[in-house]
Amino acid sequence: MDISVLAKHIRLKVDLSDAEIEIVASYFVEKELPKKTILFREGTIVDAIAFVVEGCLRSYSIDENGFEHILQFAPEGWWITDMLSVIKGQKSVLNVESIVDSKVLLLKRSTQDELFDKIPKMERFFRILTENALCATRQRVIEGMSLTAKDRYINFCETYPETVVNHIPQKYVAAYIGVTPEFLSKMRSQLYRS
C-alpha cells in the first residue's frame, strides 16, 4: 500500500516519526474505485472516512424532486464521508461516489478512538482538519446568501484545482454551486462573450 500521499498530507499539520506513520497506516484499508462507483450509499450506516489517494469523488444528496445537490468534491489529498452518519450512527442521507477511476484509504470510525489513544497527535490532526472544513463550509453558507450565481461560479473556478474545474461534467458544477445545468450554460456563454 502506498502511503506517501497520506503521510505527506498528515505531516502538513502534525509532526509524526516514520514509525508513527507506519502505525497510522496500519489502520487504513486501501480500496480501488472504478469510475461512477458508489462508496457509501444513502440509507446505509456509514462507519468509515475515506482519504482520496488518486482520482476524485463527490458527496451528494437527492431531494424529494429527484434533483442532486453536491456537498463536496474530494480530489487527491482530500477526505470525504457522510460525517453525520458516522458520528450519530444513523442512516446516511448522502451518496459518496467516484467521478473518475479512484483509489481511497478507508479508516473505520470504530478503530479511530484506538488510534487516537495510541497516537494523540492524530486526534490533534483530525481536530485541525475538521476546523478547516468547518471554516470552508461556513464560508460557503455566506457565499450562498451574498453572491449571485455568476459570482459563485467564478469563485468556484478560482477555488478548486484545475483538475476539478475542467475535467468534471458541468452538471456537477451546477449541482455544487446551486443552479440548474441550463442556467450554468447560459452564464458561461455570457462570460465568454465578455
Place this chain on the structure above:
Amino acid sequence: MDISVLAKHIRLKVDLSDAEIEIVASYFVEKELPKKTILFREGTIVDAIAFVVEGCLRSYSIDENGFEHILQFAPEGWWITDMLSVIKGQKSVLNVESIVDSKVLLLKRSTQDELFDKIPKMERFFRILTENALCATRQRVIEGMSLTAKDRYINFCETYPETVVNHIPQKYVAAYIGVTPEFLSKMRSQLYRS
C-alpha cells in the same frame, strides 16, 4: 465565576473530574455583554472563542451592498467566534454581537494548546464539538440548495429553541434563512392563513 453551565456542557461529551473542570475553568475569562455589544469586530484579528453562559449572540457578515447575513445564533450553551480568523490568524470578516444582555466565557486560542496538553480530553471535546458543528453547517448548505424559503423557515422554527425563534427580531431570522425581511413577512402571513 459560575462555571456550572460550562461544566455541564463539557461533560455531555467527555468525562472530567471536578479537579480537571477546575483547571479547565481557570483558562476562561468571564465577560458581560449588554444588549447589542460587539464582541469581535470585522477587520480585527480574533484570538478567542466564546462560550455563551447566558443570553444570545449572533455572528454575521456584511456584503458589498450593506446587507447582513447571519451565520450563527448562539444561545446559552453554544460556542461562537470567527473560526477562520482564529485559525489562520488573519483579519476577521465576521462581526459577533450580543442580541440581548449576555454573559460569555472567553478562551484564548494562544492558551488552548497548553490546555490540550494538560488535559487531552479537552482536545477530544473540541474535536467532537467541531465535528458536530461541521455536520450542522453542511446540513444547512444542503437545505439552502434543496428547500424553498418557506420550508427553510419552518425548519428554522422547529430546530432552534423557542427563545431564539420568538424573542429575536424577525429581520434576524430573515438574515439567517436567506430572504429579505419583507419576504419573510409575506411568508408568515401566508402560513397564518393556512
Place this chain on the structure above:
DNA sequence: CTGATTTCTTAACCTAGGTTATTTCCCATT
C-alpha cells in the same frame, strides 16, 4: 465505426423571491 445515451446549448416562457414605497406598530425616551 456506428448507433445509443448522456451532456451541453439555446431559446421562449414562467415564478420565487427581491425592490421600492407607504402605512402601521411598537417600544423607549422625554
Place this chain on the structure above:
DNA sequence: AATGGGAAATAACCTAGGTTAAGAAATCAG
C-alpha cells in the same frame, strides 16, 4: 402623554434564475 425611530406589514412591480423543449455535441457500448 407625547414623540421619535426602528421593526413589521402590505402591496405593486421587477428580475435572477427555473422550466420546458428541442437540437447539437460529446461519450460510450458493442
